[in-house]
Amino acid sequence: MLLTALELVGIAAFAASGALAAVRARLDVFGVTVLALTTSLGGGTIRDVLLGVHPPVALVRWPYLAVAAVTGLVVFRFHPTVAKLRRSVLLLDAFGLGLFVTAGTTTALALGAPPYAACLVGMTTGIGGGALRDVLLREIPLVLRREIYAVAALAGAFVVVVGDQLDLPAVPVSLAGSAVIVGLRLLALWRHWNAPVAPRLDG
Template sequence: MDDVSLGLMLDLVGTFVFGLSGATLAVRRDFDIFGILVLAIAAALAGGVIRDVFLGATPPAAFSDTRYIAAAALAAGAAFVGYRVIERLAKPVMLLDALGLGLFAVSGCRKALEAGLDPLPAVILGVVTAVGGGALRDMLVAEPPRVLREEVYALAALIGAVIVVAGDMMALPPGWAAAIGVVMTAGFRIVSVWRGWNAPRAPGSGKPR
């Protein structure tokens, strides 16, 4: 599989998964079909749009390639029809979010490297790509974005992006580096929620004045 095909596959799968997380949350909040579609599209496309704008790739792929919107709409339809099946999973939104986080951290970092960015900016853009959709999804349902809350979130995306950069430096096959990055990001995110890991806080923070 060449770099272009791998990047497109990661993007489209990530779009569908993040769209499914947004749509599932919308159904849980009793949104109508239009609200479900809006939240699915927002969650699915925001991270990739931010990435492409930062890279100067305009119009963003989400608007120039109809497969992206189709993937988000398909996710909305799947949640609308199959919500009862999805809800049988333990913490379905978190699980889908963790997988989408991994896919977009890897795809964002890869696209940045292919555009000629140095490793550190590529890692940063990978993290931004990963957290953008989830942040917008949470804000649209009046929740504090997960990236700003106590659960480890951006750190998980950082792990996936660093793995992609390390794989590039060691000339590993891109598919292997991508797979490892996705698995490590999603796994770390899931374990962090299961174990209750928190990012460090400033001494004395959270205390009433």
């Protein structure tokens, strides 16, 4: 029950970030809702497709769809107020990222994926929705051009895989992986860290 509640909080946070991006892009109410759904459920859907889980979990658990859609509509209606809560949304987003990445990695391992594939699937679970959001908005995905986001996700997934290889208890390992992700993400936001970028080519 607690895990489901945390998942719904993470979905709401991701949906809010997607809806805010859609509002800034001047999309209509349908577009805002679609971006909220895509951002919050896209990563998990990609995970399920990669792992052969059919139908994807997001399509059979109606609360996931309902929370994402309602969050999108709330942001559309009250976006000036939600925009002022940016720090809170970023905090919830960091926790959602930690939860989704570790859950995705654990799911991949449980279905027999090799360690390196589980890391990639876990990372994709966390960042896939945001990447799809940016593609729909005709932007280079944010995780590919700045901010410590995908790197934090991959680090947390690595912790889960190492713990699994050492036969450590699953719950503490997942908590440790989530803590690494959340810690790195919040530290990067606080310190304004970005991944290195290659220098511009002259001419």
